[in-house]
Amino acid sequence: MKEKDYRLFEKKLREVCSLRSRIDYLSLRNENNNEIKxxxxxxxxxxxxxxxLNKSEQEIIKGIYFEDRxxxxxxxxxxxxASYCSRLKxxxxxxLMNIMDIDNTKEKDGSGHYFC
Structure with a gap:
C-alpha cells in the first residue's frame, strides 16, 4: 500500500463521515435526490x-472520523x-481500504475504491 493511497482514502473517509449533515441539508431543501441517494x-x-473490524477498531474509526475526536x-x-491508538487507527x-476496495461487480472510479 502506498502512503498516497492511504492519505487519499483517509481524506475520503472523512468526507463520507460528514455526509450525514449534507443529507439532512439536502433533504430539508427537497432537492438533488441523486446526490442524496x-x-x-x-x-x-x-x-x-x-x-x-473488531470493537476497538470500530470505536477508534467512529470516534476519529464520525465524531471528529x-x-x-x-x-x-x-x-x-496514544501510540497504540495511532497504530490501531x-x-x-x-x-477498511481492503474491505472497501472494489470488486469486479462494482464500477471503479479513478481512485480505485467503491466509495471514492
Whole structure:
C-alpha cells in the first residue's frame, strides 16, 4: 500500500463521515435526490465495512472520523496509549481500504475504491 493511497482514502473517509449533515441539508431543501441517494449508499457501505473490524477498531474509526475526536481524546476514552491508538487507527484504515476496495461487480472510479 502506498502512503498516497492511504492519505487519499483517509481524506475520503472523512468526507463520507460528514455526509450525514449534507443529507439532512439536502433533504430539508427537497432537492438533488441523486446526490442524496449516492451519499446514503456511501454511508451504508462504510457502515457495512465497519462491521468487519473488531470493537476497538470500530470505536477508534467512529470516534476519529464520525465524531471528529482527536487521537489523544480517543486514547483517554479507550484507556490506551496514544501510540497504540495511532497504530490501531492506521491498521483499521488499512483494513477498511481492503474491505472497501472494489470488486469486479462494482464500477471503479479513478481512485480505485467503491466509495471514492
Amino acid at each position: 449516492k451519499a446514503k449508499s456511501e454511508i451504508e457501505f462504510l457502515e457495512f465495512a465497519l462491521t468487519h 482527536s487521537l489523544s481524546d480517543m486514547s483517554l476514552k479507550l484507556g490506551y496509549s 492506521v491498521n483499521a484504515v488499512k483494513k
